Amino acid sequence: MTHAIRDSSTMxxxxxxxxxxxxxxxxxxxxTPIMLLLLFVYILGDTLSAGISGAPDRSKYIAYLVPGLLLMTIGSTVIGTAVSVSNDMTEGIIARFRTMAVFRGSVLVGHVVGSVLQSVASVVLVGAVGVAIGxxxxxxxxxxxxxxxxxxxxxxxxxxxxxVGMGLSSxxxxxxxxxxxxxxxxxLLSSAFVPVDAMPGWFQPVAEYQPFTPAIETLRGLLLGSGIGHNGWLAVAWCVGLAVLGYFWSTSKSNRDPK
Incomplete structure (x- = not known):
């Protein structure tokens, strides 16, 4: 265990x-999320807020928009993780690590923990921009x-x-x-920018039950006091399910690669 923790910390x-x-x-x-935040607030904010609340009110639309953009920031940031993992696989550094006395799972742990820290830092930055504009x-x-x-x-x-699984498979x-x-x-296909009930009827189930919408609505409920309803447990279920799926996908792909 000490060996694994030390190697994971190094990675x-x-x-x-x-x-x-x-x-x-x-x-x-x-x-990307910062530009979308500024675009939707300052270019489309009055129009979209009028469609949502019945009257132009940019401050209300900022409150509606920011929780969705925070989660979109996470989606944007982890793309860098997929690219970084793929680079490690194709440039031969993983093969080199496998010839050394290095805990095998430490490379993945290093990528995952590093990515989560970068995502949190990115969310703080986008959140600061949101606070700055209201x-x-x-x-x-x-x-x-x-x-x-x-x-x-x-x-x-x-x-x-x-x-990580995408990076290993690319x-x-x-x-x-x-x-x-x-x-x-x-x-973009969630409730980040407009409510689900404002979308075409045939598309509403797609927007409502994908991973981002329950998380966005839960975040709005926590920060803005709106109703959370069933979105709370749906968001947690999506997070746990995706984490477990990604973990087994990544470790399986990593273990199948030749040593």
Whole structure:
């Protein structure tokens, strides 16, 4: 156990150093939710808020929009994890680690923990931009803030394991980036920007029961005091299910590769 913890810590430090020395990928992925936040608030905010509440009110739309953008930020950030894992596989560094006395699972642990930390940092940055343009959560208690933070961290963990599996299954970094694109596209098909009941009837079940919508509605309930209903347990179920699926997919793929 001591050996595994030491090697995993070394791999985590390695991934954080890579992120610090080559920040362009993380910054490029982080710009997507920030640009969407500014676009929807300042260009489309009055129109969309009028459609939702019946009267133009940009401040209300900011409150509605920010929780969805926080979860979209996680989806954007973990694409970098898929690319990083694919690079490790194709550039031969994993094969080199396997010739050394290194705990086999430490490489994956380093990627996962590093990605979750980067996702949390990205969420804080996007949240700060949201606060700067008018987002407020005055009614949330300390317990609700902690629950919201826990949900974001759990969601980041789940998507990270899925991204690791995508990276291991991709032949190169470009394919890994393309395979992970649904992690950005799914929030666009959720309740992040407009309510589900404003969508066409045939599409509402798709938007309502995909992973992002329950998590977004739960986050809105915690931060804004709106009803959570069944979205809370759906969000947790999606997170746990995706994390377990991603973990077994990643470890199975890693163990099948030749030593």
């Amino acid at each position: 985590l430090r390695r991934n954080l150093l890579h992120a610090r020395r080559y920040p362009s990928l993380t910054l490029n992925l982080l710009l 987002f407020r959560s005055t009614d949330a208690t300390v317990l609700e803030w902690l629950a919201a933070f826990g949900l974001l961290a759990l969601f980041a963990l789940a998507l990270t394991w899925i991204a 032949p190169n970094a470009e394919a890994a980036s393309n395979n992970a694109m649904p992690l950005i596209l799914l929030p």
